[in-house]
Amino acid sequence: MEETKELATIYSSYDYKSFKVLTYNRKKNEHLVDALKGSIETHGFLMPILVTQINADGEYFIVDGQHRFWAAEAIGEAVKYAVIDIEEDKLPVLVSSINTIGKKWGPQDYQKMYVLLKKPGHLILDDFMKANAISLNETLLLFSIRGGANAGKMRGFRDGTLSILDEETEKAQAKWANAWAVVNSSPAWEGFKDDKTFRMAAILLTGMSGYVQDRMIGQLETKAARVVKCATCMDYQNLFIQVYNISLQAANRLMLTTRAV
Numbered sequence: 001m002e003e004t005k006e007l008a009t010i011y012s013s014y015d016y017k018s019f020k021v022l023t024y025n026r027k028k029n030e031h032l033v034d035a036l037k038g039s040i041e042t043h044g045f046l047m048p049i050l051v052t053q054i055n056a057d058g059e060y061f062i063v064d065g066q067h068r069f070w071a072a073e074a075i076g077e078a079v080k081y082a083v084i085d086i087e088e089d090k091l092p093v094l095v096s097s098i099n100t101i102g103k104k105w106g107p108q109d110y111q112k113m114y115v116l117l118k119k120p121g122h123l124i125l126d127d128f129m130k131a132n133a134i135s136l137n138e139t140l141l142l143f144s145i146r147g148g149a150n151a152g153k154m155r156g157f158r159d160g161t162l163s164i165l166d167e168e169t170e171k172a173q174a175k176w177a178n179a180w181a182v183v184n185s186s187p188a189w190e191g192f193k194d195d196k197t198f199r200m201a202a203i204l205l206t207g208m209s210g211y212v213q214d215r216m217i218g219q220l221e222t223k224a225a226r227v228v229k230c231a232t233c234m235d236y237q238n239l240f241i242q243v244y245n246i247s248l249q250a251a252n253r254l255m256l257t258t259r260a261v
Helices: 030-043 066-075 088-103 107-116 120-132 136-142 148-159 166-183 196-206 213-226 233-245
Strands: 010-013 019-021 049-052 060-064 079-083
Touching: 019 066, 030 066, 049 066, 060 066, 060 088, 066 079, 088 107, 107 120, 107 136, 107 148, 120 136, 120 148, 120 166, 136 166, 136 196, 166 196, 166 213, 196 213, 196 233, 213 233
Parallel strands: 019 060, 049 079
Antiparallel strands: 010 079, 049 060
């Protein structure tokens, strides 16, 4: 059994200007800062933040603990910190990993970080979102970036190695064109056609195996009133499928999947 080794020294500093917050980390949560201020005032600064130096200016970039740093700065408390060595190109993955485990990073957090770092795959997603005025979740669905059979794409999205081919972008654009045509099929839907759950249902519908766009558009010309405002994406998708399947032989009918969106 190896002897106990000292891996890091805990330092203390009032030099707040020497600490830098990474631009691609999460946004400041004022409620969390206030809660941490109260904790630090009562119990002291017990949990050191993790920092690293990635340039020769002597600045410390916060890897974990930015909210504890902001709380300490706000009340004039010394910041306790430990310095770790990490290569700059590996820093985003470490930051996202720490936050995923402790604070449940979501798709928006990864997308923001990797766009700021100019990762090619994420820049393609960003351009697609802006060009079509749609959400990140809609975009991920159109590019089939999720779990299951496409888990590799989701891993790339999370670790910054996402690669998107031109034909994948073209396919996603075609999917969105079909979904957009469905969404805009009826003036009766004006009150909810911009709901994200409604548009997500249209995307899922048009991507189903055996789906025929012309048939759906034709059905909606006379049966759009059967699709009413719903609370969930699955409810909307179920109504779409019911309309699609009217007067259709069993072998050609669409079946609602149970996959969560």
